[in-house]
Amino acid sequence: MEFDPIPIGSCSKDHQNIYQQWFNHADSDGDGRITGNDATKFFAMSNLSRQHLKQVWAIADSKRQGYLGFQEFIIAMQLVSLAQSGHPITHDLLNSDVDLKNLKPPILEGLDALLAKKKHKQSELDVNGSSQLQPSPSSSWFSSKSTKKVPLSSVTSIIDGLKRLYIQKLKPLEVTYRFNDFVSPLLTNSDFDAKPMVMLLGQYSTGKTTFIKHLLKCSYPGAHIGPEPTTDRFVVVMSGPDERSIPGNTVAVQADMPFSGLTTFGTAFLSKFECSQMPHPLLEHITFVDSPGVLSGEKQRTQRAYDFTGVTSWFAAKCDLILLLFDPHKLDISDEFNRVISSLRGHDDKIRVVLNKADQVDTQQLMRVYGALMWSLGKVLNTPEVTRVYIGYVASYIHFTVNVKMFSLTWSVGKRPTCFRNR
Numbered sequence: 367m368e369f370d371p372i373p374i375g376s377c378s379k380d381h382q383n384i385y386q387q388w389f390n391h392a393d394s395d396g397d398g399r400i401t402g403n404d405a406t407k408f409f410a411m412s413n414l415s416r417q418h419l420k421q422v423w424a425i426a427d428s429k430r431q432g433y434l435g436f437q438e439f440i441i442a443m444q445l446v447s448l449a450q451s452g453h454p455i456t457h458d459l460l461n462s463d464v465d466l467k468n469l470k471p472p473i474l475e476g477l478d479a480l481l482a483k484k485k486h487k488q489s490e491l492d493v494n495g496s497s498q499l500q501p502s503p504s505s506s507w508f509s510s511k512s513t514k515k516v517p518l519s520s521v522t523s524i525i526d527g528l529k530r531l532y533i534q535k536l537k538p539l540e541v542t543y544r545f546n547d548f549v550s551p552l553l554t555n556s557d558f559d560a561k562p563m564v565m566l567l568g569q570y571s572t573g574k575t576t577f578i579k580h581l582l583k584c585s586y587p588g589a590h591i592g593p594e595p596t597t598d599r600f601v602v603v604m605s606g607p608d609e610r611s612i613p614g615n616t617v618a619v620q621a622d623m624p625f626s627g628l629t630t631f632g633t634a635f636l637s638k639f640e641c642s643q644m645p646h647p648l649l650e651h652i653t654f655v656d657s658p659g660v661l662s663g664e665k666q667r668t669q670r671a672y673d674f675t676g677v678t679s680w681f682a683a684k685c686d687l688i689l690l691l692f693d694p695h696k697l698d699i700s701d702e703f704n705r706v707i708s709s710l711r712g713h714d715d716k717i718r719v720v721l722n723k724a725d726q727v728d729t730q731q732l733m734r735v736y737g738a739l740m741w742s743l744g745k746v747l748n749t750p751e752v753t754r755v756y757i758g759y760v761a762s763y764i765h766f767t768v769n770v771k772m773f774s775l776t777w778s779v780g781k782r783p784t785c786f787r788n789r
Contacts, residue, residue: 377440377469384471389439391481399433405442411474412446420645421455422446424607430622432559447472529558550683551627560624561604563653565681567706568691570659573722573758577691578603578654587611587642599638600677603654606643614639627680635672655681660703674702679709688716694727694735699742707746719743720756732757 377385392400392408400408402423409419426434426442434442449455450472532553539545546552566574575589586603588611602617602625614636618629628639638658657678682688688710699707710717721739724732736755743753 377444381469381471382440385440385443386436387481388443388471388474388477389436391477391484392439399435400439401433405434408474409442409446411477412450412472413475414446414449418449418455422449425455425457443472444469525558529555532558554621554624554626556622556624556626559622560684561649561651561653562686563602563655563681563684564687564689565655565657565678565685566689566691567657567678568660568689568722569693569696569700569703572659572691572693572696574656574659574691577689577722578656581654582646582648584646586644588640589642598658599640600658600681601656602639602641603649603656604641604643605646605649605653607645609644610642612641612643614641617641624684628677631672631677631680635677638672655685657681660700660706675705675709678706682710682713682716685713685716687718688713690717690719691722692720692739693723694721694732695723697735697739697742699746704746714747714749718756719753720758722758724757 388408389400390396392404394404405423406419409422412419414422422442422445423434425445426438428438445455447469537552540552566577568574579585579589582603587609588601600614614628615633617623617625617639618636619626623641625641628635658674690707719739721736727735736757739755740753743755747753
């Protein structure tokens with residue numbers, strides 16, 4: 367639901383001047399925008415709960431830009447003032463019969479002292495500035511020859527700088543040489559703004575969904591766990607204002623999401639794709655991609671209605687980390703799983719192999735399973751180096767000691783054997 371912001375004119379001139387002073391103070395880098403870090407520090411002075419402040423941010427940043435301009439800042443301040451007066455924070459609150467022109471600014475504890483300190487420091491600089499020594503002419507020898515000043519509003523962060531470089535320098539080249547037709551589609555703003563993604567791959571019931579639930583410490587919309595195959599679609603778990611599931615056809619055409627490239631796989635795939643959103647502190651920094659179980663045995667002969675390998679390859683290019691999960695009782699690498707792993711070539715630095723459910727076998731069997739898995743992976747991953755395998759128990763690493771005749775092997779948190787010593 368998108369909120370149409372009210373005009374600044376609905377706020378009195380005196381209050382606008384106050385908000386302008388507050389805005390300049392909260393805008394630490396002076397770029398004309400208040401990002402999440404700046405807002406967290408500034409809004410905390412209102413002594414509202416974290417949940418209330420999240421709702422304030424979600425309503426003020428209705429366009430999902432990731433920052434607040436001056437107009438959005440005024441809306442946020444009005445919401446904070448209403449919340450301090452006991453009003454419930456809703457999207458319709460500013461459209462109600464509240465007299466916004468006479469609405470007093472919120473109470474921000476300690477802000478007056480900070481502004482006074484900043485003003486005092488600025489006055490000292492103004493007084494002492496004239497007595498400072500003039501810079502030596504030689505100090506400009508190694509400076510840039512260009513005296514042209516770049517406006518602060520042009521680049522506000524590294525991401526904005528990358529966007530600008532891509533649009534001005536790289537995108538024209540991609541269009542000229544039709545890079546999008548042969549390699550990958552042109553990048554959009556949503557590709558730059560997207561959170562880092564982690565994709566989980568593996569056969570059925572290897573603990574992929576449980577892994578995500580363990581990290582979130584709660585369930586998410588559409589999650590189902592059972593001994594039978596449960597996840598039959600690609601599910602993107604990401605941050606959102608409320609808990610909901612969005613169909614793949616809708617997600618693929620949303621401009622603020624980086625999944626428009628999935629439309630090339632057709633409606634057969636989009637019907638097996640969905641987005642699960644929920645407000646969660648971890649999802650504000652990372653996005654998970656839960657995949658269907660890779661087919662094995664007789665089932666792998668049944669063709670899917672879409673290019674499964676192509677989809678995993680597309681997500682692999684977008685993701686920052688790929689977890690291959692294995693079950694101690696299902697170490698066979700089927701033809702489909704082989705094709706999936708082969709499609710990940712070129713992204714070897716992102717792959718992490720996890721032998722999950724290690725608690726279901728005893729220590730002696732675990733050593734045999736570990737060796738068998740290493741042997742199977744050696745035939746699929748064409749690298750001379752030994753693949754590191756992380757040992758886990760349903761998404762959480764374990765610590766145990768294995769006694770094998772004359773040696774004691776200590777396995778630590780997600781690491782290979784770290785200590786060999788004679789008994």
